[in-house]
Amino acid sequence: MLYHLLYELLDINLFKYITFRGFYALITSFGISLILGPYIIRRLKVFQYKEGGYVREYTPDTHIAKKHTPTMGGILIILSVIVSSLLWCRLDNFFVWLVMFVLVSFAFLGGLDDYKKITKKKGLSKRTKFVWQFIIASTASVFLYLYPKYDPVLYFPFLKDVHIDLGLFYIPFMIFIIVGTSNAVNLTDGLDGLAIGPSLMSIAAFAFFAYVAGHSKIASYLHLPHISGSGELTVFMMALLGAGLGFLWFNSFPAEMFMGDAGALSIGAVLGTVSIITKQEFVLAIVGGVFVAETLSVIAQVAYFKATGGKRLFKRAPIHHHFELLGIPEPKIVVRVWIISIILAIIALSTLKIR
Numbered sequence: 131m132l133y134h135l136l137y138e139l140l141d142i143n144l145f146k147y148i149t150f151r152g153f154y155a156l157i158t159s160f161g162i163s164l165i166l167g168p169y170i171i172r173r174l175k176v177f178q179y180k181e182g183g184y185v186r187e188y189t190p191d192t193h194i195a196k197k198h199t200p201t202m203g204g205i206l207i208i209l210s211v212i213v214s215s216l217l218w219c220r221l222d223n224f225f226v227w228l229v230m231f232v233l234v235s236f237a238f239l240g241g242l243d244d245y246k247k248i249t250k251k252k253g254l255s256k257r258t259k260f261v262w263q264f265i266i267a268s269t270a271s272v273f274l275y276l277y278p279k280y281d282p283v284l285y286f287p288f289l290k291d292v293h294i295d296l297g298l299f300y301i302p303f304m305i306f307i308i309v310g311t312s313n314a315v316n317l318t319d320g321l322d323g324l325a326i327g328p329s330l331m332s333i334a335a336f337a338f339f340a341y342v343a344g345h346s347k348i349a350s351y352l353h354l355p356h357i358s359g360s361g362e363l364t365v366f367m368m369a370l371l372g373a374g375l376g377f378l379w380f381n382s383f384p385a386e387m388f389m390g391d392a393g394a395l396s397i398g399a400v401l402g403t404v405s406i407i408t409k410q411e412f413v414l415a416i417v418g419g420v421f422v423a424e425t426l427s428v429i430a431q432v433a434y435f436k437a438t439g440g441k442r443l444f445k446r447a448p449i450h451h452h453f454e455l456l457g458i459p460e461p462k463i464v465v466r467v468w469i470i471s472i473i474l475a476i477i478a479l480s481t482l483k484i485r
Contacts, residue, residue, distance in 0.1 A: 132145060132151075132217050132218055148341060148344070148361050148362065148364050148365060149341075149364075151218045151219070151365045152218075152337065152341075152364045152365045152367075152368035153368065154218060155214045155215065155217070155218035155219070155365050155366070155368045155369040155372065156214075156368040156369065156371050156372035156375075157372060158213070158214040158217060158218065158369070158372065159210040159211055159213070159214035159369045159370070159371075159372035159373040159376065160210075160372035160373070160375050160376045161372075161376075162209070162210040162213055162214065162373070162376070163206055163207070163210045163372070163373055163375070163376020163377060163379065164376055164379060166206055166209060166210070167206055167376065167377075167379065167380050167387075170200075170203070170205060170206050170387070171200055171203075171380060171386050171387050174200030174201070174202055174203070174205075174387060175198065175199075175200050177200075177248070178198055178199075178200055178201060178248055179198050181248050181249050183197030183198045184197060184201055184247055184248045184251070185197045186320065188446065188447075188451070189320065189446075189451060190446065190451055190454055190455055192454075196385070196388075199385055199386070199387060199388055200386070200387040200388065201244055201247070201248060201387075201388045201390045202241060202244045202245070202248075202387075202390045202392050203377060203380070203381065203387035203388050203389050203390060203392075203393060204237060204240065204241070204244075204377075204389045204390050204391070204392030204393020204394065204396065204397075205237075205241065205392055205393075206373070206376070206377055206380075206387075207370075207373045207374060207376075207377050207389070207393050207396075207397070208233065208234065208237045208373075208392065208393070208396060210369070210372070210373035210376060211233065211366075211369050211370050211373045212230070212233075212234070214369035214372065214373070215230065215365070215366050215369045218365050218369065219362060219365045219366055219369075220362050220365075223359055223362040224277060224279075224359065225359055225360055225362060225363050225407055226362055226363065226365075226366055228270055228273060228274060228403070228407075229363060229366055229400055229403050229404060229407075230366070231269075231270060232266065232267075232270050232308070232396075232399045232400055232403045233396050233399070233400050234396075235266040235399075236263070236266060236312060236395045236396040236398075236399040236400075237392050237393070237395070237396035238392075239254075239259065239262050239263065239266070239391075239395060240316075240390065240391030240392040240393070240394065240395035240396060241390075241391070241392035242254065243259060243391045243392075243395075244390040244391050244392050253391075260309070263308075263309045263312060263313075263395075263399075264305065264309060266399075267304070267305045267308040267309050267312075267399070268301075268305055270304075270308065270403060271300075271301045271304035271305050271308070271406075272301060274304065274406065274407070275298075275300060275301050275304070279357075279358050279359065280357070280407075281295070282295060282296050282297055282298075282299075282300030282301075283295050283296070283355070283409070284296055284300070284303070284409075284411070285354075285355055285409045285410075286412060287410075287412050287413050287416075287481040287484075288481060288484050290353035293355075303411075304406050307402045307405065307406055307411055307414070308399050308402040308403055308406070309399075309402075310402065310425075311398040311399065311401050311402035311405075311414065311418065311421065312394075312395045312396075312398035312399040312402065313395075313398065313425070314398055314418065314421035314422065314424065314425045315329060315394045315395070315397055315398030315401070315418075315421055316391060316394040316395050316398060317421070317424045317425055317428055317448050318394070318420060318421050318424045318448065318450070319388070319389050319390075319393075319394040320448060320450050320451060321450055321454070321460050321463060321464055322381060322382065322383040322384060322385035322460060322461075322464065323378060323381050323382045323383060323385065323464045323468075324450060324463070324464050324467060325389055325393075325394055325397075326374055326377055326378050326381055326389060327378070327464065327467060327468040327471055328418065328420040328421060328467060328468070328471040329374055329397050329401070330371060330374045330375065330378070331417065331468075331471040331472055331474070331475040332401050332414075332417045332418050332421075332471075332475070333367055333370050333371045333374060333397075333401070334367075334371055334475065335417045335475045335478050335479060336363075336367055336401060336404045336405065336408065336410070336414075336417075337363075337364050337367035337368050337371060338364075338479065339404075339405075339408045339410050339413070339482075340360050340361060340362075340363035340364045340367060340404060340407070340408050341361050341364040342354060342408075342482065343355065343356065343357040343360045343361070343407075343408040343409065343410075344356075344357060344358070344359065344360040344361020344362065344363070344364070345361055346358075352482050352483065354409070354482065355409045357407060357408060357409065360407050360408055363404055363407065363408070367404065370397070370400065374397075377389065377393070383460060383461045383464065398421070401414065401418065402414065413478050413481055416474055416477055416478040416481070417471075417474055417475050417477075417478035418474075419470070419471075419474040420467055420470060420471050420474070423449065424448040424449060424450065425448075427444060427447050427448050427449035427452070428447045428448055430443055430444075430447075431443050431444055431447035432447075450463055450467070
């Protein structure tokens with residue numbers, strides 16, 4: 131909105147720069163989060179207390195003390211991102227609207243699940259949730275596949291001349307990435323500040339990837355595919371980064387509110403979608419290594435349980451609960467995960483040069 135008003139109409143040159151608008155999108159969403167945060171916490175706390183509280187399934191008994199902590203805090207992230215993006219992004223950009231669609235759709239699905247968990251003590255069935263994730267991801271994938279300026283070519287990190295044109299098979303691949311990442315972030319959301327930390331590292335990394343992919347000269351120098359228009363996603367991701375930082379202000383230990391499915395599903399889906407647009411799908415597995423580890427721990431736990439007739443590989447899954455039950459303090463687990471995420475983000479960024 132500000133781009134069209136201040137650059138196209140009033141010819142204020144500063145607003146044409148993605149970096150300028152990106153930084154102020156971050157500041158705007160962060161400010162909105164700090165302003166709206168206390169109000170949303172109060173409203174959600176009253177609602178959740180009235181309904182008797184809620185504790186996630188399969189969590190250690192110590193989490194019962196958190197049952198009245200507001201669970202749908204992802205609402206704060208979504209509202210902040212939407213307002214900031216509408217102000218600072220170019221609204222004639224296809225990728226911005228596609229990612230906005232993914233954000234809002236997954237947030238609505240996650241919010242509905244959160245609401246049912248609080249009011250009915252049981253959320254949407256796994257089947258129902260997956261079906262709707264599949265529908266939303268399929269819609270986004272088909273629109274992206276049909277977009278004339280986008281090609282269904284798969285690129286590999288570290289290898290500058292290796293790429294595969296998947297054709298129609300790119301659609302199921304995109305769906306897998308979006309749904310998989312969405313659920314991976316959701317599985318990580320279990321301790322105060324745990325999910326939002328790695329999310330912030332991933333968001334920051336992909337804000338940079340989007341800028342590089344959208345800049346023809348830089349992309350050419352680094353032997354990366356140039357995706358015309360993808361640079362505008364930098365502004366959107368910076369807005370998401372600011373909203374995430376604002377949420378962390380209230381989610382740090384001891385948390386005043388939790389992200390819930392409304393935040394976790396939508397952030398994961400956005401990361402998956404942006405990784406596809408920027409042709410960095412495999413790099414997502416590196417920068418989001420924490421999410422991969424959390425998901426694999428659940429898969430391994432279930433497989434081992436079935437194979438051994440009831441024995442457990444971990445004390446509890448996802449793996450952060452295993453460490454919690456080993457007696458490691460919650461803040462120490464969270465900070466160590468943040469440190470690992472920073473290292474993984476650095477490794478992921480290094481792939482831009484190692485080609």
